[in-house]
Amino acid sequence: MTIAIETRPPFPPFTRETAIQKVRMAEDGWNNCDPEKVALAYTVDSEWRNRNAFINGRAEIVEFLTRKWAKEHEYRLIKELWAFDGNRIAVRFAYEWHDDAGQWWRSYGNENWAFDENGLMQKRYASINDLAINESDRLFYWPQGRRPDAHQGLSALGL
Template identity: 70%
Template sequence: MSAQAEIRPPLPPFTHESAIAKVRAAEDGWNSREPERVALAYTVDSAWRNRAEFVNGRADIVAFLQRKWQKELDYRLIKELWAHDGNRIAVRFAYEWHDDSGNWYRSYGNENWEFDEAGLMRRRFACINDAPIKTADRKFHWPLGRRPDAHPGLSELGL
C-alpha cells in the first residue's frame, strides 16, 4: 500500500467494469469544478502533462484547475473508457465551454492515466484540441454539475 492514508476505489488491477466506474468518478469530479475536490483523486506528487503544460503535485493541480475554470466557463465534460490494463486506463473525452466573450468551444482529447495501489492517479498525460462551435451546435445540455445518468455519452452523441 502507498504511504498515503487515502484510498480511492475502485483499485487496480482494473476490470472492464471497475475501469468504467473509475472513468465516471473522474468525470463526476471534474464536472464539480471544485479544484480541491478534484485534486484529492491524485497522489500528492502526481505528475501531469496537460497540452504543453507540466503540473506536479496537488497544489499545482488546484492552481491549474482554478485557472482553467476561470477561462472555460459553463464547463461540461463527458469521458469514455477507451482501454485499460492493470493499473492503467486510457480515456477519450469531450467538453463544452465558452469564453468570457460568449464564444463556445468543444474540446476533444485523450488521456492516459496510471494509478498507484491505493487507486490514486499518479500520472496523467492529456492531449487536447479545441474546436469552435456555434451555440446551436452544443450537445451537452444538463445543469452544471454531474452529468445525469440518462444523458447520452460520447458514442451515443456521435462524438
C-alpha cells in the first residue's frame, strides 16, 4: 500500500521569490473563505496561536475559521512579506470586514510561519489588532475572493 505524501510547493528553503509566492498563496486561500481548503495548507498537527486562541490540528483550524468567517462579513485580506529565512516566513497583513451590526473594521497584524520540508505550514503565530472604521474609509474593494493583481498592496496603500 502506498501512502501519498501531501506537498504544497514552493518548498523551503525559501528565496525572496518563493517566499513572496507563498505569502500570496496564503492570501488567496484566506480570501476565498473556505475553511476546509485553507486547512489543507497546514500540517495535520499544525500549531497556531491566533490572538488569544491556541489551535492544534486541521480539525480545530476548520472549526476556528468557520466561526471567524461567520462573524467577519465581506472579509478581504492583503498580506505582505516582511522577512524570510530557511523554512520561516514573517508577514504583515491587514483585512477589512464588518460585523452583524454593520460596523466596519480594519484588522492589522503580523504572523510568523514555519514550514515542513513538504511546504506545509507547521506553526503559525498571529498577533492582531482591530480598528473600527467608517465604511467610507475602506480601502479593500474587489469582488469577494482573490485580490486582483492590479489592486495595490499594503505599502502602496500606506498601511
